[in-house]
Amino acid sequence: MPVPHKFAVVVPVGSNPKELDRLADTLDSLFHYEPRVSNIVLVDDTPALRHIENRFRVPDGCRIVSVLNPRLGRGNGWLGGLAAGMSAAFHWIATNAECDFVLKIDTDSLVINPFSERISNQFQARPDISLLGTYSQTPNRPLNLPEDFSTAPALQKLRRPFTVWRRTCYPWPRLQCSLFPEDRLRRQWINAAVENGYELGRHCQGGGYAIRGELLKTLLEKKAFDHPLLWLWTPCGEDVAVTVIAYAHGGRALDFNGRNEPFGVTSRGLADTPEAMVERGFSVIHSIKDCDGRREEDIRTFFKQRRIEETPGNLLKS
Helix, strand or coil: CCCCCCEEEEEEECCCCHHHHHHHHHHHHHHHHCCCCCEEEEEECCCCCCCHHHHECCCCCCEEEEEECCCCCCCCCCCHHHHHHHHHHHHHHHHHCCCCEEEEECCCEEECCCCHHHHHHHHHHCCCCCEEECCCECCCCECCCCCCCCCHHHHHHHCCCEEEECCCCCCCCEEEECCCHHHHHHHHHHHHHHHCCCCCCCCCCCCEEEEEHHHHHHHHHCCHHHCCCCCCCCCCCHHHHHHHHHHHCCCCEEECCCCCCCEEECCCCCCCCHHHHHHCCCCEEECCCCECCECHHHHHHHHHHHHHHHCCCCCECC
16 A cells, blocks of 8 residues: 655645635645645735634644734735744744645646645655756746746846845835845855856746755754745745745756646636637646636636536535
8 A cells, every 4th residue: 555645735825815715615626636735835915913723624634823924014915024923934844844845736726636646656766856946847838038037137137246126115225245245145056056057047936846855954953944034125026035945055946748748837817718628638727817818717617617517516615
């Protein structure tokens, strides 16, 4: 009998009331296909912790918690602000859980097939890889620098020992200087990532990727989580920050989004029709918000009906 894969799932949750409805459906899809998930961490992006974990019933053996995004309303919630939230979530997992890998998804992601065995097996087969997802090509086409990776110039600027940023999340310019500890640390990580083969700007798409559990333990040992606001004022999102940090610590990213591979992830809209996403064997899809003539409500209804036909029931509390 195969040994169950230990994995956790992280989901950022914004303050918009619609986010909780989206989260409910996303968790329902997760529990339907992967009831053996060991930990779920909800990143609550509000000024005070709402304990939204109490709204959901989880499978036996699963622990669900929420952590407060330490940005506390500062910065951009989907760029450097989200990087702060993911730092808090990864810190919690590295401190409190033993996981082969961690899956990061958004509330506009859905699980449409099992994924844990394929991800775990790929990490075992490729010990040099720390991130799996959509990295250099989407399910439909290659991703090209610089048009698909707009943060490359920003990362180049962040490598400078001294510069001034005139456009930040604050109403005033910011001085960047390598004499400041956090500026120096961020610069060191970017430079180390480049030395390890990282191409400036590339990143695993944040709508769905897996990170090796061993990397989080390494980051904990290196005290990387001691600086959750490191990327707050930068124009770099969480997916960029995570990819840079992975390369800086000896890891690499790999596309895992071909036919019968888990990640059917694009930054905007779906890569194909809902029916085709199933037929192509994806497990995690993103983004299911209104786009290209497809309505979020219709997409959710399609996959919800599919789950009902497979195994009737709802794991959410009434």
